[in-house]
Amino acid sequence: MIDRRIIDGSKIDPELADEMEKAGLDRIRSCIQCGTCTGSCPSGRRTALRTRQLIRKALLGFREEVLSDPNLWLCTTCGTCTERCPRKIDVTEAILFLRNLSCEAGYMRPQHKGVSYKLIETGHAVPIDDDKWKKMREDLGLPPLPPTVHSYPKAVKEVQHIIKKTGFDKLVNYKEGKEDGKT
Amino acid sequence: MVKHRYSFFLGCVIPNRLPQIEAATRLVVPKLDIELVEMKGASCCPAPGVIKSFDIDTWLALTARNIALSEENGLDILVLCNGCYGTLIAGVAGLKDPDTRKRVNKILKGTGHQVKGTITAKHLVEVLYMDVGKEAIEETVVNPIDARFAIHVGCHLLKPADIRPWGFVEDFMLVDELVELVGGTTVDYKLKDMCCGAGGGLRSAELEVSNDMVREKIEAMQRAKVDALVNVCNFCHLQFDVGQMQLNNQYGTDYQVPVLYYTQLLGLAQGFTPKQMGLDKHYISTKPFLEKIGMSV
Numbered sequence: 001m002i003d004r005r006i007i008d009g010s011k012i013d014p015e016l017a018d019e020m021e022k023a024g025l026d027r028i029r030s031c032i033q034c035g036t037c038t039g040s041c042p043s044g045r046r047t048a049l050r051t052r053q054l055i056r057k058a059l060l061g062f063r064e065e066v067l068s069d070p071n072l073w074l075c076t077t078c079g080t081c082t083e084r085c086p087r088k089i090d091v092t093e094a095i096l097f098l099r100n101l102s103c104e105a106g107y108m109r110p111q112h113k114g115v116s117y118k119l120i121e122t123g124h125a126v127p128i129d130d131d132k133w134k135k136m137r138e139d140l141g142l143p144p145l146p147p148t149v150h151s152y153p154k155a156v157k158e159v160q161h162i163i164k165k166t167g168f169d170k171l172v173n174y175k176e177g178k179e180d181g182k183t
Numbered sequence: 184m185v186k187h188r189y190s191f192f193l194g195c196v197i198p199n200r201l202p203q204i205e206a207a208t209r210l211v212v213p214k215l216d217i218e219l220v221e222m223k224g225a226s227c228c229p230a231p232g233v234i235k236s237f238d239i240d241t242w243l244a245l246t247a248r249n250i251a252l253s254e255e256n257g258l259d260i261l262v263l264c265n266g267c268y269g270t271l272i273a274g275v276a277g278l279k280d281p282d283t284r285k286r287v288n289k290i291l292k293g294t295g296h297q298v299k300g301t302i303t304a305k306h307l308v309e310v311l312y313m314d315v316g317k318e319a320i321e322e323t324v325v326n327p328i329d330a331r332f333a334i335h336v337g338c339h340l341l342k343p344a345d346i347r348p349w350g351f352v353e354d355f356m357l358v359d360e361l362v363e364l365v366g367g368t369t370v371d372y373k374l375k376d377m378c379c380g381a382g383g384g385l386r387s388a389e390l391e392v393s394n395d396m397v398r399e400k401i402e403a404m405q406r407a408k409v410d411a412l413v414n415v416c417n418f419c420h421l422q423f424d425v426g427q428m429q430l431n432n433q434y435g436t437d438y439q440v441p442v443l444y445y446t447q448l449l450g451l452a453q454g455f456t457p458k459q460m461g462l463d464k465h466y467i468s469t470k471p472f473l474e475k476i477g478m479s480v
């Protein structure tokens with residue numbers, strides 16, 4: 001049987017578009033659904049990501065459907081759609097904003113939580129977590145640790161201070177000492 | 184007196200995964216009358232594809248701290264990574280707004296840093312092309328490198344264009360020109376402008392899709408019969424070097440396009456050895472390329 005797409009009015013949340021406008025995406029409602037974004041998209045060439053469709057659904061207020069859509073996480077943030085949009089909509093920024101809401105709604109990927117935990121613990125999203133990297137640095141005539149947060153424990157504390165203040169640790173379910181692998 | 188001084192922003196991938204790019208850059212830039220001042224205690228930029236995707240406020244506050252460190256040095260920032268550049272330049276632009284600055288400085292309170300909006304961030308390509316200039320670079324070339332190169336510029340060097348110094352995004356030829364300066368020939372190939380596929384959290388959570396972009400670009404480069412790929416972003420560099428290896432392991436292919444960061448190539452042209460440029464530390468062997476130009480590691 002053909003599954004007809006009947007829009008269930010109770011699922012529509014008109015505030016989503018307002019939120020996007022308030023977040024600085026002031027041109028978002030001017031989208032004419034031309035599809036230039038989809039046509040420019042290097043990820044959409046090989047995946048089910050349809051950028052135009054995401055924007056349409058967001059504007060219509062399909063909050064749950066957009067925020068839970070795994071395709072939202074296939075954008076490389078290359079920025080091509082933003083450069084080419086004839087209505088000068090910052091499409092890439094719109095995707096990043098929707099991703100923020102998606103994380104808040106609990107759809108964060110475990111791998112992405114892992115990256116966040118590294119940032120929280122070390123100040124680097126990609127830290128030196130194996131002695132082989134230190135050895136590689138020394139082979140090249142560099143000190144084993146770079147002059148970044150890796151060499152300054154006080155700097156790590158500063159990063160953690162910021163993260164606590166913005167609530168990022170809570171967003172990613174980080175608990176000191178043990179990683180909460182919940183997804 | 185050195186002519187050009189910058190705070191040197193390392194980010195994560197360069198010091199912690201690809202230190203050959205750090206080592207090469209530290210050796211190469213003094214010849215161009217550049218002094219690099221360390222940004223002590225700098226953190227992740229933080230990454231525009233991952234951390235910004237999770238929480239824009241955290242992303243902005245952490246980049247503001249990095250910008251503040253460079254303000255304390257009293258210098259503009261030199262960046263080697265397109266991603267870090269994208270974050271820092273967006274931070275610089277966003278923090279020009281006094282209300283945003285006030286809000287972010289409230290978050291920074293207690294770290295000992297406040298951001299004032301007095302400096303900017305420059306990508307290596309901007310520093311080389313606009314601050315140092317082509318003649319000064321050419322003067323340092325003692326060993327011209329005669330080979331065919333595919334250039335991969337990378338997305339965040341160019342986009343969004345409104346907060347970049349270039350004024351255009353398509354057919355960006357400045358990196359081609361920098362490679363030609365050292366004696367190389369650059370060749371066009373299909374999808375030259377396309378993304379490497381590493382960003383947006385894809386390398387960490389969507390590896391198949393991410394590496395499919397490597398496949399597409401590398402196949403086009405092979406068809407164009409290049410000796411090596413030259414990039415100006417360590418994340419693109421990692422994507423192509425590690426990505427080819429992963430594809431070969433997974434699918435039994437034989438992608439073998441050596442991947443060089445621009446300062447590694449410039450270093451060879453300035454007379455440094457392949458070992459000093461860390462060319463023995465690559466995932467895809469650089470040997471065929473080095474043989475072609477009469478060198479070995």
Ligand code: SF4
Binds near residue numbers: 051
């Ligand atoms: S390119 Fe712009 S106007 Fe066209 S569909 Fe995409 S967002 Fe809408």
Ligand code: SF4
Binds near residue numbers: 080082
């Ligand atoms: S920024 Fe994202 S959605 Fe836009 S073209 Fe690039 S990959 Fe596609």
